[in-house]
Amino acid sequence: MDTQLAVRAREITKCFGDVVALDGVDLDLAQGQVHGLVGPNGAGKTTLLGLLLGLAVPDGGRLEVLGRPAGRVLAAPAGVAGFVDGPGLYPSLTARQNLAALAALRGRDRRDPRIDEALAEVGLTEVADDKARGFSLGMRQRLGLAAALLTGPRLLVLDEPANGLDPAGKQHVHRVLARLAEEGTTVVLSSHRMDDLEALCSEVTILATGRVRFSGPLGKLAAENRELEYRLLASDPAAARRIAAAAEGVRVLEEAAPWRGAEALVVRALVPALDGLTAALAREDVALRELAPVVSPLEAAFLALTEEPEESEGPEESEDSGYEEDDR
Numbered sequence: 001m002d003t004q005l006a007v008r009a010r011e012i013t014k015c016f017g018d019v020v021a022l023d024g025v026d027l028d029l030a031q032g033q034v035h036g037l038v039g040p041n042g043a044g045k046t047t048l049l050g051l052l053l054g055l056a057v058p059d060g061g062r063l064e065v066l067g068r069p070a071g072r073v074l075a076a077p078a079g080v081a082g083f084v085d086g087p088g089l090y091p092s093l094t095a096r097q098n099l100a101a102l103a104a105l106r107g108r109d110r111r112d113p114r115i116d117e118a119l120a121e122v123g124l125t126e127v128a129d130d131k132a133r134g135f136s137l138g139m140r141q142r143l144g145l146a147a148a149l150l151t152g153p154r155l156l157v158l159d160e161p162a163n164g165l166d167p168a169g170k171q172h173v174h175r176v177l178a179r180l181a182e183e184g185t186t187v188v189l190s191s192h193r194m195d196d197l198e199a200l201c202s203e204v205t206i207l208a209t210g211r212v213r214f215s216g217p218l219g220k221l222a223a224e225n226r227e228l229e230y231r232l233l234a235s236d237p238a239a240a241r242r243i244a245a246a247a248e249g250v251r252v253l254e255e256a257a258p259w260r261g262a263e264a265l266v267v268r269a270l271v272p273a274l275d276g277l278t279a280a281l282a283r284e285d286v287a288l289r290e291l292a293p294v295v296s297p298l299e300a301a302f303l304a305l306t307e308e309p310e311e312s313e314g315p316e317e318s319e320d321s322g323y324e325e326d327d328r
């Protein structure tokens with residue numbers, strides 16, 4: 001068994017009656033990694049996260065969590081914390097009392113100084129003495145994260161933790177997750193927000209109808225993706241258009257529109273062809289002012305993979321798609 005992996009799942013299946021929620025899922029989560037789970041509604045994300053938290057057991061396959069086989073008892077494996085479907089809180093208790101109650105349940109001091117530290121980390125110090133009943137969704141999510149922090153988890157599992165968060169709340173959560181990962185905690189979270197996942201995660205898994213469509217580094221999606229569309233702003237738009245039209249592997253799209261008051265060019269290319277274009281622009285003294293995907297690589301991959309009809313999953317098509325499941 002690979003001790004560097006916080007989670008190793010092989011051929012995991014999980015059914016609810018006739019519904020196949022997970023259908024042969026493989027997943028490797030390295031220690032200290034922030035891993036994003038993405039997929040359309042009903043893809044199986046919550047089900048998978050629930051298995052990691054010990055809330056359910058797989059019907060088939062092998063699941064190892066923090067180096068130990070999981071799946072025989074319905075209990076959170078030691079060192080694992082988190083929540084699916086929102087954190088469980090006592091509504092009639094204040095934020096601080098909620099954490100004190102959790103500390104007491106674990107046989108710790110109710111006045112554990114880490115309670116105030118955790119509240120500060122998630123940005124809830126000012127409402128620490130307010131009852132959880134009146135908390136917004138974003139505040140409840142942050143209190144749930146503070147509760148998970150108190151256990152000092154080695155694997156943190158969060159189902160859509162950014163739900164309901166305002167920009168400040170999101171910043172707190174992002175900082176906490178990045179800090180935990182730096183200290184070696186593995187974080188796995190689901191989200192429908194591609195920008196959040198791209199900001200936070202080093203690796204992602206794209207699930208659709210219970211199957212893994214891609215699993216691996218975000219950079220792999222960008223580099224091995226099918227051609228993406230990029231918006232390009234240059235110091236001399238006419239020259240840029242001419243150079244792009246002549247560049248190998250680059251297609252200039254005619255529907256280019258003004259972008260933030262400037263004349264933008266939209267090109268379609270693979271990353272190596274784009275490298276060639278930027279070098280060609282520099283050779284002709286045309287300055288590149290902005291070059292960014294019109295749709296992010298993750299979003300493009302997500303759309304392409306999840307819109308593919310079931311029949312197109314055969315070996316031939318998946319080779320063409322460039323999105324084969326990572327075969328680590």
Ligand SMILES: Nc1ncnc2c1ncn2[C@@H]1O[C@H](COP(=O)(O)OP(=O)(O)OP(=O)(O)O)[C@@H](O)[C@H]1O
Binds near residue numbers: 044
């Ligand atoms: N307890 C359950 N009983 C019956 N069916 C369930 C149960 N939990 C999940 N399912 C079904 O399993 C499938 C996967 O659901 P799951 O909640 O894991 O998806 P998800 O990717 O988290 O979706 P969403 O993005 O909507 O949260 C769905 O078809 C869902 O209806």
